Amino acid sequence: MSVIDILTRVDAICKKYERYDVEKLNADNVHGNDAFARLYASVESDIESALQKAEMAAGEKNRAAAVALNAEVRRTKARLLEEIPKLQRLAVKNVKGLSKEELATRSDLVLALPGRIQSIPDGSTNGSKQTESWTASRTEIRFDSTSDGRFESEYFQQTEESSQFRQEYEMRKMKQDQGLNIISEGLETLKNMAHDMNEELDRQVPLMDEIDTKVDKATSDLKNTNVRLKQTVNQLRSSRNFCIDIILLCVILGIAAYLYNVLKK
């Protein structure tokens, strides 16, 4: 027989013989005649569960889950506060088999209940402070919830080292902010200069285009002139003219030498 089968059979047998379960019957009937005690017990258990939920919410990293848990705690608290008047009425009623002192203590217990219910932490006492800071910092974009420096709430506890560390962190952050300010000033100057240079260059672009066309025209003119000049010079440099030039040059040199000789004497 497998485990599951055993379990099913055990459950079936238990159900069949429930009527004979003395303990359970006693637990059910222990407050059977006492409505106050029953209600009080249920309120107590609710308070316990609410406290547990509050503890879970305090340690919860996931903000959404924490918010949900806190909301549940608040709902429970509200419901319990509503039950309190009923309890008070029942406390006054006299029940069979109850001593006079017990009656007195009951009313005291009922009076103590609201205080206990209110003291269940549901994140609303700190919530107001947090909402204020959220509205204040809505204008700034924040990605880091520990950077706002509010470490007084009970969510954060400090030791000496951690506070020193945080101080150092704040100092360094201040220095970084100063450095960043200087950088931003320099960048602003650069930006202004760059804008001015941009406009100056824009101004010079059409001028450069004009220069370009004019120089192109000048080079083409020059090329034409050069070609014509080359043709002319070639014409002039025909061999006949060249020989005549050389002969005449020699003649002139001879005459010059003769004169030089004559004059030297």
Add this chain to the structure above:
Amino acid sequence: MATPDPDKLMAKADKLTKLSFTRWTADWKNATSLYEQAAIGYRFRKDNEKAKEAFEKASKGQEMISSPWDAAKHMESAAALAKELGHWNEVSDFYRRASELYRECGRSQPASDALAKGASALEDAVPDEAVRLYTDACVILEEDGREQMAFDLYRAATSVYVKLERYADAATFLLRWGIAADKCHAVNSQCKAYLSAIIIYLYMHDFQQAQKCYNDCSQIGAFLSSDQSRCASKLFSAYEEGDVEEIKRVAQSSPITHLDHVIIRLARKLPTGDLKELNKEEAEEEVLDENDLT
């Protein structure tokens, strides 16, 4: 012909141009070259008066032989000499004539340059005429669609206005500068011009005008999203709070320090007058309005 006597040259040239019984047409070509030589000779001798006359005549000669470019050049030289002599009205006349001649050649840039030269020559002596010359020079360039070149002229004209303490005119001129900058998409210059205008209005202690100016300029998208408009709004909030320290701090801030130095000097002197007066004025106006309504 290195050092012939300029007087002789002048006399010869005059003879060539004067019509007489023996001469039916004036020989402008030769006369012009003679006049030019004479003018150069006089200038070398530092005889400014005669040189100026010689240049004038040379320019007329060039006109006669229909070369307006050379004519304009000679006119400019004549005007420079007139400036040395201190004949201010002649200076302005000559430069205007030179500018017209350049425009005949169809060259707008030299035309406006001639007027600008005239204006800078007259800045100290006859500032009103200088401003008029600057305005005309800007008009010439704008007609030709070359507003970019006009920025320097706008700057110079604004500084002349500020020197004359005609702040309203200066501010109007700055707004014109803004228009010119807008046409050639020079956003930075446009925003700087508007910020300068606002500062001038504040210097005149005319808070309402400054506000109106700021509101008008904010219609322009490029200005609205610029550093300069943010700086202007900071200035206004500082004025409204009456916080002198804040005004001084904003005046030291980066957008203002990149404006023209004339404007920076004005900004450093802000706030002029009593800030409480401004707020009182506004309150008085409100009281009047209430009375009117009831």
